[in-house]
Amino acid sequence: MKREDIPQDPGALHNVTKEVSYAVDENGNYVTELSTGWDVKIKALDVAWNDIEKKVADARKKFLNNEASPLLYFMELKLMDIKILSDYTGFWKWQVKRHLKPHVFEKLSAKKLQKYATAFDITVDALKNVNLNETGV
Incomplete structure (x- = not known):
């Protein structure tokens, strides 16, 4: 995934914390970037919390x-x-x-x-x- 493609979908904790994601920069090197969230992950967590x-x-x-x-x-x-x-x-x-x-x-x-x-x-x-x-x- 390219650096600019890292998802930034706001979730329940987007104002509190961010998660580290790995991406490829413009030179092809692996770098870490912060992400506020990913819609698929947010939906999965919502399902889990509903179960709880x-x-x-x-x-x-x-x-x-x-x-x-x-x-x-x-x-x-x-x-x-x-x-x-x-x-x-x-x-x-x-x-x-x-x-x-x-x-x-x-x-x-x-x-x-x-x-x-x-x-x-x-x-x-x-x-x-x-x-x-x-x-x-």
């Missing part, structure tokens, strides 16, 4: 229907899976899966709740008393 928003909404619904503990909601919100949350908290994966059950979550000790709250960068109170209708959390 759907997962968060599904987790919210499961929490509100008492089908899952608030851990599921915060995992989706913070883009974590069971392995990542396990790594952050030090719990085994099977323990995290078990803690996703509302009746098990309610019995967790303050120490365990603090590990989860720290992993999600929230307070224990916000973890235990999440009110999705009022706070929009």
Whole structure:
């Protein structure tokens, strides 16, 4: 791709950041140039973010229907899976899966709740008393 052909399509982050692209200059040498974005990539990222928003909404619904503990909601919100949350908290994966059950979550000790709250960068109170209708959390 020639230097002048590097896409400059404005995306959601075009005012915040730019990405490095490789191009060929007028002498045929490879050079780096900054790009504000590329329409195809912007559309792909939009699809990915829509999928994430759907997962968060599904987790919210499961929490509100008492089908899952608030851990599921915060995992989706913070883009974590069971392995990542396990790594952050030090719990085994099977323990995290078990803690996703509302009746098990309610019995967790303050120490365990603090590990989860720290992993999600929230307070224990916000973890235990999440009110999705009022706070929009």
